[in-house]
Each structure stands twice: as structure tokens, then as C-alpha cells.
Amino acid sequence: MIKVLLVDDDAIVRGGLRLMLGGAPDIAVVAEAADGSEVPGLVAAHGPDLVLMDIRMPGVDGLSATEALRARPGAPDVLVLTTFHTDEHVLWALRAGAAGFLLKDTPPQEIVAAIRTVAAGDPVLSPAVTRRLIDRVAAGTGRGSRAAGARARLAQLGDREREVAAAVGRGLSNAEIARDLHLALPTVKAHVSRILTRLDLNNRVQIALLVHDADTLG
CATH class of the missing domain: 3.40.50.2300 (Response regulator)
Structure with missing residues (x-):
């Protein structure tokens, strides 16, 4: 229940x-x-x-x-x-x-x-709607510093973890990430868990927002 x-x-x-x-x-x-x-x-x-x-x-x-x-x-x-x-x-x-x-x-x-x-x-989380929300905020102040901060945080990840984070940012499910990156589903789940822990995030939505900040605000 x-x-x-x-x-x-x-x-x-x-x-x-x-x-x-x-x-x-x-x-x-x-x-x-x-x-x-x-x-x-x-x-x-x-x-x-x-x-x-x-x-x-x-x-x-x-x-x-x-x-x-x-x-x-x-x-x-x-x-x-x-x-x-x-x-x-x-x-x-x-x-x-x-x-x-x-x-x-x-x-x-x-x-x-x-x-x-x-x-x-x-x-x-709809990627299309998220993009519209980000576009609203991106016109404000602090764009460069927020983008730099997002990129610095993502740089803490290993190469495979960054690939998984980027896929989360595209709105892919764990199963879709496993298929696209040729990984086992438990491996994807483990990568997502490590990303959350390393970056001190609550959930995969925040991973997606961080990726979008890094990609769109610079």
C-alpha cells in the first residue's frame, strides 16, 4: 500500500x-x-x-x-x-x-x-517540459557560475558514471541506459547510486538537472 x-x-x-x-x-x-x-x-x-x-x-x-x-x-x-x-x-x-x-x-x-x-x-519528469523550465531560469543571473559549478561536480565522476549521468539527463530509464550503454541493469542501478552518493544528491531528477545546467548554461 x-x-x-x-x-x-x-x-x-x-x-x-x-x-x-x-x-x-x-x-x-x-x-x-x-x-x-x-x-x-x-x-x-x-x-x-x-x-x-x-x-x-x-x-x-x-x-x-x-x-x-x-x-x-x-x-x-x-x-x-x-x-x-x-x-x-x-x-x-x-x-x-x-x-x-x-x-x-x-x-x-x-x-x-x-x-x-x-x-x-x-x-x-518530462524532458521537454524540463527543458522549458530550464530555459526560463537560464535567462537569469549567475548562469556562468552555475554552469561551471555543475561541470566541476560532474568532473568528480568516473568516465562510465558520467555516461550514465548524461543518459539520466536525457530522461532515459535504467533499462534504456542498460541497453544503450551495453550494461547489465544491476550495474546501471549501482552507477546511479554511486552518482547520488558522490554528488550528494537526493534522486535522479537532480542528476538530470545538474547535467542540463552543465550543458545549457555555459
């Missing part, structure tokens, strides 16, 4: 999500929060496997809540809800450790599938 914590300041949205997820036999909504400030206590009390997190809330926003939560050992995964076209903070939520994001108009069956995907350890 995948235990889910719903975090959204709109009670109607929470009610709709609870009703929708109630039809999935392997998903249980264990608690709800109307603000990011409630998240730590509810996580401690209910031990969810995944937090479905809104970005814009009047108190502690989803970005701050995600960053604080993912900094804790053993934290649940975070799947961010966003309107995308008006919310410019999604990329930063991913940098903070979110496993991906959904648009609020995502069809119900795709939300359920996304929750299962993240719970299984894989990100919900």
Missing part, C-alpha cells in the same frame, strides 16, 4: 484528490495538510511514502516545505502539483529534491500512475 499525504491549501482540490485516489486499491491517503508548515508533524505521525505537494500556499509554500523535508534522513518522496504556466518555482522544487511534478489538470489516471511510478523509485 502506498501511503500518501496531500498538501494543498484548497480544500476542494484535496477532496477531489482524496476521492480520486480512493478508487486505487494500492493507494491510501493517510493525512491532509493545508499548508507546508503542517508537513513535518504529519510525516512524523503518519509515515507517508509520498507527499503530493502544492507549490503556492499562503503560509509555508511547497518549495520551502519540500526543501526542508527532503533534507531529513529517510524523508518520503515529494511529487509537486503545479499550474506550470504561472508557477516559476517548479525547477527549484526539483532542485530541492522533489521526484517530479504534475500539472493540476493532469487526467486522474495519470496522477495515479505518477504516484505509483514515484513510489517505485522512478521520477515523473
Whole structure:
């Protein structure tokens, strides 16, 4: 059973999500929060496997809540809800450790599938949408320094690890990486784990963002 914590300041949205997820036999909504400030206590009390997190809330926003939560050992995964076209903070939520994001108009069956995907350890991340998010941020300040920093961090990896990281950056699954690089699937998983440890990252989404920084901001 995948235990889910719903975090959204709109009670109607929470009610709709609870009703929708109630039809999935392997998903249980264990608690709800109307603000990011409630998240730590509810996580401690209910031990969810995944937090479905809104970005814009009047108190502690989803970005701050995600960053604080993912900094804790053993934290649940975070799947961010966003309107995308008006919310410019999604990329930063991913940098903070979110496993991906959904648009609020995502069809119900795709939300359920996304929750299962993240719970299984894989990100919900569209390379095309990620590119658009990166392009928004890339126009800001600090591009050169961020690109240089990303390249310096990737330089800590071995040659094969950099190949795996680059493949993650292209949005490939472990199975696709294994096929393209002619590696066994357990070997790919081991490389990904070592990359996360060496670069002090939370998940493969952050690997992808680091690769994109190195490739697009210089």
C-alpha cells in the first residue's frame, strides 16, 4: 500500500484528490495538510511514502516545505502539483529534491500512475517540459557560475558514471541506459547510486538537472 499525504491549501482540490485516489486499491491517503508548515508533524505521525505537494500556499509554500523535508534522513518522496504556466518555482522544487511534478489538470489516471511510478523509485519528469523550465531560469543571473559549478561536480565522476549521468539527463530509464550503454541493469542501478552518493544528491531528477545546467548554461 502506498501511503500518501496531500498538501494543498484548497480544500476542494484535496477532496477531489482524496476521492480520486480512493478508487486505487494500492493507494491510501493517510493525512491532509493545508499548508507546508503542517508537513513535518504529519510525516512524523503518519509515515507517508509520498507527499503530493502544492507549490503556492499562503503560509509555508511547497518549495520551502519540500526543501526542508527532503533534507531529513529517510524523508518520503515529494511529487509537486503545479499550474506550470504561472508557477516559476517548479525547477527549484526539483532542485530541492522533489521526484517530479504534475500539472493540476493532469487526467486522474495519470496522477495515479505518477504516484505509483514515484513510489517505485522512478521520477515523473518530462524532458521537454524540463527543458522549458530550464530555459526560463537560464535567462537569469549567475548562469556562468552555475554552469561551471555543475561541470566541476560532474568532473568528480568516473568516465562510465558520467555516461550514465548524461543518459539520466536525457530522461532515459535504467533499462534504456542498460541497453544503450551495453550494461547489465544491476550495474546501471549501482552507477546511479554511486552518482547520488558522490554528488550528494537526493534522486535522479537532480542528476538530470545538474547535467542540463552543465550543458545549457555555459
